[in-house]
Amino acid sequence: MRLIIFIGMLALTLSQNIRADDNEPFFPVIKIFSALSDFNTVGMKESVTNEFLLLEHGEIWDINVLASYATPSNAQRKNYFSLISSKVRRNIAFINYWNKAKIKNGKSETVKAWLESVVVFKVDGIWKLQQMHSTRVELKNVPTSVKFIERYTKT
16 A cells, blocks of 8 residues: 555656655656756766666666766756656665656757666665666657656756
């Protein structure tokens, strides 16, 4: 019953364009992408465990490789998510979701999408990313039923 209530609350939270609650397992996902958008490598590293791995479209990255993409520029990135499923077992969560980014640089705008999953651990009472798997998806191949919600937290 608690899991059903939790999933309902998480879905409700994800359906609103508000700052995230750092007690929810999805928070480190929002935090790492917000930090990436803010070029905040410290915030990115705070979002993950020491053993973090990202499986990025056939490549294996650690947080330092991912953080190397957070280079200041004039581009502005907005992050959108659509939760597919979430399972929480005590101090571990398994979450599957769609991710979309709108990247605006001057007058040009690029939109990219990914299908992603994460394993999140609660470390000293804080949810942190342990593993992320990310597959780029052409925007035209994202199902029309997917409803993206903008999510941001100040990093």
